[in-house]
Amino acid sequence: MTGVDRTAPPSGGAAGPGHTPVVDAPPGASLGSRLAHRFRATGARRELQAALIALLASIAIGSLLMLIAGKAPGHIWWAMITRTASDPYSLGQVLYKATALVLTGLSVSIALDAGLFNIGAEGQLTAGVLGCAMVGAALPPATPAVIAIPICVLAAAAAGALVGGLIGVLRVTRGAHEVITSIMLNAIVSGFALYLGNRVIFRGGTTRGGAIADGAQLPQLGFGGSSANAAILIAILAAAAVWWLRAQTTWGQAWRAVGESPAAARTTGTSVGRVQIVVMIGSGALAGLAACNFVMGHKHAFEEGLGRGTGILGISAALLGRMHPIGIVVAALVIGFLQAGGLAVADLVPKELTEMLLGVVVLAVAAAGPYVRRAEARA
């Protein structure tokens, strides 16, 4: 796991005799075989292995939990899959949940790339919800979509970035650990949102604020009246952008170097503090963007507790996705499926059981890390 736990390899090195260097695929090789070669060389295969092992382990432990609850696991898994797959509404809900999880997952992953464990995506998302809904509600009702949507999207991102950036600044200038500050900011932001709600936003005796301008509402995707909406495009674009930045630009390289080897980054002229602050601003903005899914795509207003838990589950998505944007998209779909599928079989197993399953997935991913390192040592 990048930046969290790294085991030193055995002393010595791999340059002795008998070492088979990773050589380039022959020049004339087909694109497919070149991709396959790259897949092996970059360790992507091991990352995939870790995710698969974790998933299989989660299924096994989940089955055990179902047995303990006195249910037949095979029956319930099958019902979970078939009911979700055959019901457009459930499928739509999977996409709705996954949309936000992709964004919070990316938020956690880029911070972790830079060596910062941002567990404050929750608070940054809440700030995004607040910012997005308040700006949306303040817009004149007749504001056209081409203006209203960008403004609300920017408001969500900016509000999240503000909270994320604050964590970065505190870390860099004061040395305050980001885990502590982000936990505290989660509490502060949710308290602030509630205070503001009670004072100015909530409408007479409800916990719901005024509706955002019609133009700021994102179109629904259908799916049997589910909450799936066009915010999914934001999530896809964000994943693509993060992938591109990480793989192809000096920015992405700098933030990964800062995370994995801050001393080397510093000696080669990178300002570690500046990179960390910029990454935390980006991380906060990504978490804040998840608010678009909830506010602009579904509820169309500020509501107390809207999107709650998505920031924390974003940590799971980032870990299960092994910090890779594509992996995070897949992980978000898996977690979204467990959430929506859990509801689909609510008549068969208690909802708490599927919630436990989400925790099991994270534990399994964390535990699969050492397996991958051992496999690397053997190879």
Place this chain on the structure above:
Amino acid sequence: MTAPGADATLLISAELSKRIGACVMVDHARIALRRGTVHALVGENGAGKSTLVKIISGVMRADTGTLTLDGKALEVASWDRKAARAAGIGIVQQHGASAETLSVVENAMLGVEPLRGPLLDLASDADRLRSLGARIGLPIDPWAESGRLPLGAAQRAEIVAALHHGAKLLILDEPTAVLAPIEVDGLLQTLRTLAAAGMTIVLVTHKLDEVRAVADDVTVLRAGQTVATFTATADDARLDVAAIARAMVGVDLPRPPRVDAPAADARPVLSLTGVTVGGALHALDLTVRAGEIVGVAGVDGNGQREIALAIAGLTKLRAGEVRIAGQDVTRSSPAERLALGLAHIPEDRHHGGLWLDATIADNLALGRRDLTGRFRIDRARVRAHADAQIAELDIRPADPHAIVRALSGGNQQKVVIGRELSRQRLAVVVAAQPTRGVDLGAILRIHDRLRAAATSGAGVLVISADLDELLTLCHRIVVVLRGKIAGERGGSALQEAGARNALGALMTGVEAA
């Protein structure tokens, strides 16, 4: 293999193999230790020296092989540290093995704590450690906290502890790497005394002058195999060091060409004036002129580290001024200094030199915007640069995509050198311990590159704990002692026979300059 009991003078004979991952660390490596001798185990970095002694001392387990102790064949599959300790095999490892917060005596008795009733009773062991140390010329303070000891003292403590436990075979893995010249002489003297008293000693090293000074027998490892053995005979007590060197690298060593010193009026490219760094440097002045190679000598911890950091902009100055290529950079960021033509080879390649989990190509271009481009990485350019440096420095494996963590120390260091010395418009090179823990072949290449940098007009500052390295490279050597320049030697005075001793005296503060 020697049949059990065939030769009563043999303490240990072994033939061992060990793989780690895909890498063969030792491959049927043979070694035979005679009682009461000092046996030097030499070879380049990554030759398998450490692995071999770790197996013999039970720290690491062999995959296959035979190990005979006192004529009895041992089971290599179950040979571990506990068994080796019981058999009287002591080892002092390269990076020490002490719990830093415990005292010397607590470390010595770890796992075999003497008890009086339910209570720990260390006093008598502490006294015995102290007197044993004094007797053999390795004085120690048994109650000192291990983590606070200088490296040399910590090493002495480990040696004395091994002897205290009744070791009859003492293995020292590169013990002199952390010592000042005068301490090295003392240690070698002690080893001779111990051997004369019947102790068997294995000295792992790649310094051939040490081998010549103390070794009775020599085993040379190359690429995990024993390639040669030498024995000092009674009538010709001097070992053929040149032959040992040839066996280590497999080729004859070329004599390095000397670079001419620059004219006395060459412009200064680096100057430090009154540089003070809290507790480490005190109003230090130092100038390096274009084309000049200046060495900084001194016992570890006298401010060498801070000189490099002050030049690179990685530490705060309390006072003073740093100029690079004529410009005042006292308040400039590291990036601004690099842009002026500074190249900085940090003393620890694992901490500051390399991004260990990235590829060779990425490390060779780390922070080099001139190669990567400002935003979108120019992969073709990075790749071409990597190919060129890999070829020029003979980095192995010759694969730009190989992860740097998997490389041997020497090859890792070549990556740092390749990145820093390929900078454009090189004005100043600061090389801190450029060849520490690096094998002979790599040392030659690194020295070549440093000389080439000077020839091309850069001022080169080499900070090294290895005085011989400075003597072969430098036009001028300054000695730091407690954060100040204690003296310097330059020009023809460096070529005289007494130069080494004079500098050694300056380093320890015996003689004022």
